[in-house]
Amino acid sequence: MPLHEPSPYEVLGIPLTAGVREINLSVGKALKAGRYSRQQIQDAAALLRNPDRRLEVDLQQPLPPEPVDQAADLLAPALAEPLLVIDRPGLPPAPALLALHRAEAAADFAEPAPGGADPEPPVPARYAADLSVLPQIEVPE
Template identity: 35%
Template sequence: MPAAEPSPYDVLGITPAATPPEVHAAYERALAAATGAPDREACTTAYLHLRNTGRRLGADILEYAAPDPSTTAREAFAGVAEQRFLPRDAPPPPITTLVVLRRSTTAEDHREPPPTDTTFATPARFTATADVLPPVDIPR
């Protein structure tokens, strides 16, 4: 993967809040400090981007844009393929147990009567009761 191109602000050593005279002064300093043709070319390109208001806005948008999600996900899960989720000795769970769990959940959903009026009613098995709360010590 190619390295990311440096920001025009980084090339000239300024912040996004720099005024046009500050951009020009930073360009002069960076050009004087440049040692080779590639450095001078990078300084000139950065200055041309930041001098033009439309290009500067584009540089600001790209600077703070979210990274590409496919690249980010690929980097985040890079080592997952090498890891095993189950030990080698453990057999995989039978698919019938998963299907039975799903059938029982579905059957339980269909046993509850649908709401009769137009307002939404929470099924009885999902209503909150005090027995689901953890015990709380009340200071005296």
């Protein structure tokens, strides 16, 4: 059993541009070839003789690809350079790296004590605001 339904053009062995005369002539050739049953050949010929049904089939058929000569020559400029260039930034200097200990991370994600009336979770001490985050304020004398 074929994986796909053959098109009527395949059954009759004719090109997409075939006229009614070529369709009628191809029926006998297709019957002699014996690749398809008589019913399939007759159905294909009847479908292609009807202009409306033929248009439906033609719209459902993908167009054959156009041949490209010298494809390697056409692609050579594009393949001369790498297809993807990634500029990776360098590593930051060692003093700029922050070391986070497992105990600090565990304290940040610890479950709050149950039954607390405070709707907001507590802020870990190392993230709490201190005077260094406030702007300098001039106090009048």
